[in-house]
Amino acid sequence: MSATDAADTTIRPDTTIRADTTDAAGTALGPRFREALAEAALVHQHQRRKGSDTPYVSHLLAVTALVLEHGGDEDQAIAALFHDAVEDQDLALDDLAARYGERVAMIVGACTDTLTDTAERGAATWRARKERYIAHLGEASPDVLLVSASDKVHNARAILVDVRAAGMTAFSRFNAGPDELRWYYRSLVEIFGDRFPGPLTDELSQTVAEIEAFVDDAALTRRHDMSAIVDDVQVKPGTPSRLLERDPAAKLGVGDKEAGAARLAERIVELSDLQNRLWAESSRSVLLVLQGLDASGKDGTIRSVFTGVNPQGTQVTSFKVPTTTELAHDFLWRVHAACPARGEIGIFNRSHYEDLVTVYVKEIGGRRDRSWWKARVRAINEFERALSAEGTTILKVFLHVSKDEQGKRFHERMTDPHKAWKFRMGDLDDRKIFEAFMAGYDRAITETSTVLAPWHVVPADRNWMRNLAVAELLVEAVRKLDPQLPPPPVELANGALVIP
Ligand code: AMP
Ligand code: MG
Numbered sequence: 001m002s003a004t005d006a007a008d009t010t011i012r013p014d015t016t017i018r019a020d021t022t023d024a025a026g027t028a029l030g031p032r033f034r035e036a037l038a039e040a041a042l043v044h045q046h047q048r049r050k051g052s053d054t055p056y057v058s059h060l061l062a063v064t065a066l067v068l069e070h071g072g073d074e075d076q077a078i079a080a081l082f083h084d085a086v087e088d089q090d091l092a093l094d095d096l097a098a099r100y101g102e103r104v105a106m107i108v109g110a111c112t113d114t115l116t117d118t119a120e121r122g123a124a125t126w127r128a129r130k131e132r133y134i135a136h137l138g139e140a141s142p143d144v145l146l147v148s149a150s151d152k153v154h155n156a157r158a159i160l161v162d163v164r165a166a167g168m169t170a171f172s173r174f175n176a177g178p179d180e181l182r183w184y185y186r187s188l189v190e191i192f193g194d195r196f197p198g199p200l201t202d203e204l205s206q207t208v209a210e211i212e213a214f215v216d217d218a219a220l221t222r223r224h225d226m227s228a229i230v231d232d233v234q235v236k237p238g239t240p241s242r243l244l245e246r247d248p249a250a251k252l253g254v255g256d257k258e259a260g261a262a263r264l265a266e267r268i269v270e271l272s273d274l275q276n277r278l279w280a281e282s283s284r285s286v287l288l289v290l291q292g293l294d295a296s297g298k299d300g301t302i303r304s305v306f307t308g309v310n311p312q313g314t315q316v317t318s319f320k321v322p323t324t325t326e327l328a329h330d331f332l333w334r335v336h337a338a339c340p341a342r343g344e345i346g347i348f349n350r351s352h353y354e355d356l357v358t359v360y361v362k363e364i365g366g367r368r369d370r371s372w373w374k375a376r377v378r379a380i381n382e383f384e385r386a387l388s389a390e391g392t393t394i395l396k397v398f399l400h401v402s403k404d405e406q407g408k409r410f411h412e413r414m415t416d417p418h419k420a421w422k423f424r425m426g427d428l429d430d431r432k433i434f435e436a437f438m439a440g441y442d443r444a445i446t447e448t449s450t451v452l453a454p455w456h457v458v459p460a461d462r463n464w465m466r467n468l469a470v471a472e473l474l475v476e477a478v479r480k481l482d483p484q485l486p487p488p489p490v491e492l493a494n495g496a497l498v499i500p
Helices: 002-008 031-043 055-071 074-081 085-089 091-101 102-111 127-135 142-173 179-195 199-233 257-281 300-307 335-338 354-362 370-389 403-414 425-434 434-448 463-481
Strands: 285-292 312-317 345-349 392-400 455-459
Touching: 002 085, 031 055, 031 074, 031 085, 031 370, 055 074, 055 142, 055 300, 074 102, 074 403, 085 091, 085 102, 091 102, 102 142, 127 142, 142 179, 142 257, 142 354, 199 455, 199 463, 257 300, 257 463, 285 300, 285 463, 300 345, 300 463, 354 434, 370 392, 370 434, 392 434, 392 463, 403 425, 425 434, 434 455, 455 463
Parallel strands: 285 345, 285 392, 312 345, 392 455
Antiparallel strands: none
């Protein structure tokens, strides 16, 4: 940076620019305003609006426009231009006061919800900061309220535009979730309604109501759509699985791949937040059991559904043919050891159901008979009941692929050099007894779909349908747990902490 540039980006506290022409109403904009306009653009030159490419100055200009449209004077317009500069760009209030006068600095200071003291900044939680800001609006002067209301109107409009364009994923750019933002904007509408009634507050109130209507609508549609899938794929405890009657290519009312992908993107965002809370709460766990024949897409499901999830707090276990040591123990030994700890989401890529179905199917007419089968079913149901009693939510998913589709995928594995590594000679032997496997799973699923650990048969011929269904099952399961972030220490919630 050259010396001239540096001089340009700093505010010169020694030069105070006074208004030269002010009419009776004090609304004429003079050289101070023009200077402030250029300076604000400079101070924020490298900043963008959260989650978008829009230059930050657009927000400052919009807020300034609202202030002027609603009768603001030059000081208020200048304060609007700088209202985020203290918080975001470390501009000192004293410099602002020296350059543009005490009143501008006072308004900017009052519009800043983060403490100006660097030591205190960031120490309070989002909620505590907003609570303080709202409380503070209860005492603020009308000077301040005009600028603050203009700021909130423009922010609310931006949220509404984003939510219309991107749906609920629009909220992912904020530090706070949709519920917390809703609380914040509702509180703002109330306090402005009390203290600053007028067209600007009406505008805020209408915009917030529109956002709320959109969110409520989305929640309704979402609940309806999600429960439709969850309902379709669940095997009701005590009823036959009807595996062979289910369509592996079903779309479950989703429409097409694009619609499925858009919905999956939303679930991934939700899952990320839910998993974070589950992990923070650290008292309960979720176990996703993925079963399915070769090439049914178990690996792809894990890759796709868990893309947004923090690896810390999840654990994937792939169960292969048991080792000698594993075979020397009871069949649940290796399984129990891999179960998720409190706070974790555990994923079983194959599971103890191999010890039931695979072992049985491969040895039909051999050592495994009806009583062996029944004993294992009992052991599994008991085991899952015990896990669930200790706080594990169990979600069992059978990825249902057709024999045709499996054939196609095998062909791809045999011919595509990038997929060839997945090909196993043994897969062809298993395919020869595809029907026996399906009969085995049909029976196993019927006999082990329990209230505490129900099975879900997910159509897996279409990857997008399979990924979406598993994501929705998981979101629904964790959402029901409603995991809570542990409360911060009281001192922090009070917002009175100072970092030494
Ligand atoms: P993959 O998951 O395709 O890499 O292959 C793992 C193989 O291990 C599959 O053929 C499974 O059927 C087999 N397998 C996993 N667990 C068991 C088990 N407990 N008993 C017998 N075979 C198993
Ligand atoms: Mg395989």
